[in-house]
Amino acid sequence: xxxxxxxxxxxxxxxLSIDMLCIANTKGYFxxxxxxxxxxxxxxxxxxxxxxxxxxxxxxxxxxxxxxxAKLSSGLDSLFFENRYRHKNNHYLTFSWNGYIDGDSxxxxxVARDITKQVKVRNKLQHLQRALAQETIYAETDLTxxxxxxxxxxxxISGYSKEELIGNTHKLINSDHHPASFFAEIWRKISSGxxxxxxxxxxxxxGEYYFVQSILVPIFDNNEKISNYIAIRQDITDKVNSExxxxxxxxxxxxxxxxxxxxxWEMDVATSKLTWTxxxxxxxxxxxxxxxxxxxxxxxxxxxxTDQPIIEKAVQRxxxxxxxxxxxxxxxxxxxxxKWIYTSGKANYKKGKIETISGTxxxxxxxxxxxxxxxxxRQKSIMNAKFAALGELSxxxxxxxxxxxxxxxxxxELLQLTNKSASPEDILTKSAIILKSCDRITHIVKSxxxxxxxxxxxxxxxxxxxxxxxxxxxxxRAKLKLCIIDLRCEYIEDSNILCNEIEIExxxxxxxxxxxxxxxxxxxxxxxxxxxxxxQDYIISITDAGLTIPIEKQLSIFEPFFTTKNTGExxxxxxxxxxxxxxxxxxxxxxxxxNKNTCFVIHFPKIKNTDSKD
Amino acid sequence: MPIKVxxxxxxxxxxxxxxxxxxxxxxxxxVFTDEGPGIEYCNNNNPDLIFxxxxxxxxxxTDVAKAITSDSIKVLITGELxxxxxxxxxxxxxxxxxxxxxxxxxxxxxxxxxxPSS
Numbered sequence: 001x002x003x004x005x006x007x008x009x010x011x012x013x014x015x016l017s018i019d020m021l022c023i024a025n026t027k028g029y030f031x032x033x034x035x036x037x038x039x040x041x042x043x044x045x046x047x048x049x050x051x052x053x054x055x056x057x058x059x060x061x062x063x064x065x066x067x068x069x070a071k072l073s074s075g076l077d078s079l080f081f082e083n084r085y086r087h088k089n090n091h092y093l094t095f096s097w098n099g100y101i102d103g104d105s106x107x108x109x110x111v112a113r114d115i116t117k118q119v120k121v122r123n124k125l126q127h128l129q130r131a132l133a134q135e136t137i138y139a140e141t142d143l144t145x146x147x148x149x150x151x152x153x154x155x156x157i158s159g160y161s162k163e164e165l166i167g168n169t170h171k172l173i174n175s176d177h178h179p180a181s182f183f184a185e186i187w188r189k190i191s192s193g194x195x196x197x198x199x200x201x202x203x204x205x206x207g208e209y210y211f212v213q214s215i216l217v218p219i220f221d222n223n224e225k226i227s228n229y230i231a232i233r234q235d236i237t238d239k240v241n242s243e244x245x246x247x248x249x250x251x252x253x254x255x256x257x258x259x260x261x262x263x264x265w266e267m268d269v270a271t272s273k274l275t276w277t278x279x280x281x282x283x284x285x286x287x288x289x290x291x292x293x294x295x296x297x298x299x300x301x302x303x304x305x306t307d308q309p310i311i312e313k314a315v316q317r318x319x320x321x322x323x324x325x326x327x328x329x330x331x332x333x334x335x336x337x338x339k340w341i342y343t344s345g346k347a348n349y350k351k352g353k354i355e356t357i358s359g360t361x362x363x364x365x366x367x368x369x370x371x372x373x374x375x376x377x378r379q380k381s382i383m384n385a386k387f388a389a390l391g392e393l394s395x396x397x398x399x400x401x402x403x404x405x406x407x408x409x410x411x412x413e414l415l416q417l418t419n420k421s422a423s424p425e426d427i428l429t430k431s432a433i434i435l436k437s438c439d440r441i442t443h444i445v446k447s448x449x450x451x452x453x454x455x456x457x458x459x460x461x462x463x464x465x466x467x468x469x470x471x472x473x474x475x476x477r478a479k480l481k482l483c484i485i486d487l488r489c490e491y492i493e494d495s496n497i498l499c500n501e502i503e504i505e506x507x508x509x510x511x512x513x514x515x516x517x518x519x520x521x522x523x524x525x526x527x528x529x530x531x532x533x534x535x536q537d538y539i540i541s542i543t544d545a546g547l548t549i550p551i552e553k554q555l556s557i558f559e560p561f562f563t564t565k566n567t568g569e570x571x572x573x574x575x576x577x578x579x580x581x582x583x584x585x586x587x588x589x590x591x592x593x594x595n596k597n598t599c600f601v602i603h604f605p606k607i608k609n610t611d612s613k614d
Numbered sequence: 615m616p617i618k619v620x621x622x623x624x625x626x627x628x629x630x631x632x633x634x635x636x637x638x639x640x641x642x643x644x645v646f647t648d649e650g651p652g653i654e655y656c657n658n659n660n661p662d663l664i665f666x667x668x669x670x671x672x673x674x675x676t677d678v679a680k681a682i683t684s685d686s687i688k689v690l691i692t693g694e695l696x697x698x699x700x701x702x703x704x705x706x707x708x709x710x711x712x713x714x715x716x717x718x719x720x721x722x723x724x725x726x727x728x729x730p731s732s
Contacts, residue, residue, distance in 0.1 A: 394695075399669060399709075402693030403625050406710035410631040413713045417635065433627055481669055482694070 020095070020112040026073045028052045031107060040114050042088030058084035058092050072101045072108055082115070094119045137212060137233035143226060145169045145187075157212075157235055159205030175209055177201040190216050190229055199236060211240040254278065261363035265299075266356050269319055272296040283341060283363045285333035304330045304338060315345060318357050322347040328364065340368035400444050400478045404437035411437075444474065462607065463504070465495040465531050465538050472508035479516055486526040487512075495531055495538050498607045503581045508540070510578050511600055515544035518598060522546065536606060541592065543599040554591050616642040617724045618659065622652040622678060623667035623691065632665075635713040641720060647671075649678045660684040662724050665707070665716075668692035676700045687723055 014021055014034050023032040030037075033048050041048070041056070054062055061083040068081050078099045084092040099110030132138050133151045140149040150165045158165070158173050165172065178201065189196045196216045203209055212233040221227040254277075257263065263280030267273065274294045281288045284302050296315070303311050307329040314325040324346040331341045345359035411430045415422065422430075469489060473480075480487050497504075512527065519525045528543045549557060558579040582589050582602060592599040619641055621632045629645035637643045644661070646652030649670045656664055664686045668675040679688045679702045690699050693709035704723070707716070 398695045399693035402709035403628070406693070407625070407627045407631065409710040410628065410635065410713050414631055414635055437627070478669075482674075484672060484674075 020114075022110055022112070024053060024108045024110065026069065026101070026106060026108065028054055028069065037112075040087075040093065041085055056085050058086065060084075068097075069108075072099060075101060075103065078110070082119075132232055137231075137235065139165075139231045139233075141169075141229045141231070143228065145229075148228065154233075157204070157210055158202070164205075173202040173204070175201045175203040177209075186216065190218050191226065193218050193220070193226060199240070200233075210235060210237045212236060258282070263361045264358070265361060266358040267296060267299075267315075268356055269354055274299050280361050283339075283361055284331060285335055285337065285339075287334075302331050302333070304332050306330075311343070315357065318345050318347050319354060322349070322354055328368065339363065340365040397444055397475065397478055399482070401441050404440040407437040408434050460498050460500055462496050463499055463501040465497055465540060465604070466491040466493065468499075468501060468504050469508055469529055469531070469540070472505050472512060475505075475509050476512045476516070479513065480527075483516055483520065484525060485516060485519055487529070488526065489529045490531065492531045492533060492538070495533070496607060497538060497604050499585055499604075500581075504585070507578045507581050507602070508542070510575075511542045514575070515542060515546070515598070518544055518546040533606075537603040538606060540602040540604065541599055542602075543592075543595060543597050546598040548593065548595060548598055549591055551593065554593075557591075558589070616640055617663065617720060618661040619643045619720055620652065620656055620659075620661045620664045620686075621645045622649055622665070622670065622675075623647065624649075624669070624671050625667070628667075631713065632716075636717060636720070641717075649673050653678060653681045656682045656684055656686060661686050662727070663687045663689065663720060665689050665691050666703075668694055668697050676702070679703060687727060689719075689723075 017034055017036060020036040020040060021034040022030055022037060024030050029052055030049050033045055035045075037043075037048055038045055043056075048056075054065070057065055065083050068078050068083075072078050078097055081097040081099070082094055083097070084094050086092055093114050093116045095112040096115045097110055097112050099108055101108050135153075136151075137153045137157055138149075138151040139147055139154055141147050146167060146169055147165050150162055154165065155162055160172065186196050186198075195218070196214075198214060199211055200214050201209055201211050213236045214234075215232045217230050217232070218226045219228050219230060257277065257279045261279070261283060263283050264277040265280050266275045268275075272295050274296060276284075276286075276294065278288070286294065286302070300308055300312055300315070310327060311329060314323075314327060317323045318325060324344070326342065326344040328340065328342050331339050333339060340363075342362040342364045343359060345357050347354045348356045348358055411434050415427065415430050418426065469491065473487065473489070512529075515527045519527070522545050524545050526545050528541070530541045530543070532539045532541070558575050579589055582604075585604070587602055587604040589600060589602050592601050616639060619636070621629060621643065623629055623632075623645075624647050626647050629647055633643055633645050644655055644659075646655065649672065652666075661684070664679075664682065666675040666678050666688060668690060669692075670678060673681075675690055675692070679690070679700065682688070688703050690697070690703040690706040691709060691711070692706065697706075699706045705719075707719070
């Protein structure tokens with residue numbers, strides 16, 4: 001028997017213990033509970049002793065508790081048995097039990113501890129563990145890097161079985177992409193107790209590569225020493241590949257812009273700082289210095305002096321009013337080379353404010369130089385064509401002048417011959433003939449003069465289509481006669497148009513001359529000129545006996561330098577000039593495909609807002 | 615015997631003044647503004663000398679000269695700048711011409727013709 005003092009110590013221990021101590025019988029009733037029970041569960045001692053223990057249990061735990069009781073009754077100890085008790089407030093607490101049965105009394109002596117908080121932490125860890133195992137590529141290694149555990153995902157992505165992996169190191173899946181120093185650095189970090197994360201390229205069993213984003217975590221034991229490592233990885237192969245594709249696309253874009261000689265630029269409105277693409281540096285021949293961005297004033301100075309105000313104004317207007325621009329300008333590179341470039345710019349808004357101006361810059365030097373040369377050549381050719389046309393005209397007009405000149409000369413000789421015998425009437429008649437011949441020459445010379453004065457400033461005046469055609473016929477009559485061509489005309493009397501009469505006359509002369517040339521080999525030679533009208537246009541049709549122009553040639557005959565004539569017979573500029581002149585007048589020239597003969601049709605707009613005559 | 619001369623030109627006034635200036639006892643002149651009657655006349659009358667203008671109403675001077683079968687001396691008259699002379703002509707006279715020169719030409723040419731043949 002213990003002494004009273006001893007008994008008092010045991011009672012104290014029982015009553016003050018934070019652990020829950022109890023004695024229960026095998027029928028499932030508490031016989032004695034210490035105060036801890038009432039404190040933890042909220043029930044009074046009487047309440048706890050008066051009801052069967054099972055009444056306090058979570059319904060799901062009743063069976064296993066009954067089994068555990070049976071185990072105890074058979075004389076076995078119960079260690080770390082867990083079940084849940086209902087608190088008086090109706091929530092459940094998890095207890096961990098250690099107990100044994102006293103063979104003599106048949107009573108169960110048990111100690112319980114409330115482990116609700118630990119269970120929560122444990123559950124959280126378990127869920128995390130499960131999530132990692134399910135969703136990541138998971139592996140554990142020992143301190144030497146030998147794999148001790150892998151999940152299915154690891155096997156699936158690497159193509160190796162668990163058996164192949166466990167016992168091996170990660171060298172098995174080394175892609176040889178990373179240098180040895182890369183892994184040395186990883187080891188240095190994790191062996192010093194830090195977490196490493198980064199992307200690693202690995203090789204599958206079949207040789208293919210895969211990329212993983214990895215987190216390598218050192219795990220510590222109870223002595224704060226690293227016991228092993230775990231690796232959590234995510235497959236980022238698709239992401240890496242798409243990034244690779246994106247970089248590739250960027251590279252292609254860069255190559256394309258380099259090939260097209262197009263650079264890009266952007267200017268921050270607030271700072272005037274310019275950002276240029278590589279190609280822009282290349283086009284402007286500016287040395288690219290890392291970390292140094294050109295500023296707007298420097299950028300503007302890259303243009304030749306005469307162009308600087310133009311670009312400056314355009315940029316200013318883009319900044320102030322958001323106006324876009326596209327300009328062909330000459331840049332002067334830092335090396336002093338003059339280069340034609342095309343530069344565009346547009347404003348970019350952010351929250352309603354112009355924040356940046358961006359655009360392109362394109363090297364158009366070759367094209368521009370070619371264009372300038374072409375225009376010069378074209379101008380020269382047009383001049384040549386005019387001279388040629390004038391030469392041709394002069395030749396045929398010469399006859400028209402020489403005939404009346406012959407009459408003048410002849411009658412003057414007659415007057416000299418008969419200076420004494422001639423009657424006054426005779427003199428009058430002869431001098432009248434001379435004067436008439438002079439008038440004939442004057443008329444032709446006037447027409448010629450007008451025709452040749454095509455370089456003067458364009459003056460549009462009201463002219464009658466009928467008169468224009470008549471004048472053109474005067475100039476071509478000689479040639480028509482030489483070639484014995486029958487020319488028929490049908491006019492509208494009242495047919496006024498607004499035009500540069502010299503130019504339109506030139507057009508008609510050109511078309512008649514073309515028709516004459518086309519008829520040279522034909523037995524039946526005729527040209528018909530017909531003027532008709534619609535409500536909007538006067539239509540001048542010039543038809544000759546030749547067959548219609550094949551449709552495949554119709555597109556090109558209005559192009560400069562296209563000619564169906566033999567070398568030396570035509571410059572090929574005639575119809576292109578004709579079209580150019582008519583375009584300038586808002587008139588259209590076409591070929592009438594419904595006509596079996598060659599028929600050029602000009603639609604000339606009537607004068608708008610004419611004074612109404614009704 | 616007067617020299618028989620024919621002038622074919624579609625310009626009526628030229629024909630008239632030709633006639634007025636050259637018609638004389640020494641020169642028997644016939645003028646035609648239409649080539650058809652001109653050819654017919656020449657083929658029938660075998661003139662010594664025929665002046666033919668290049669540009670006529672329906673034909674050109676070369677064709678007219680070839681249509682005339684007589685062995686008359688044929689001279690091309692033209693106001694053109696660049697008409698090539700066919701071999702059937704012995705000479706080409708450019709317009710405007712002087713009637714005095716024509717007169718001299720007639721007498722000289724016919725004399726030249728008559729000299730070797732006589």
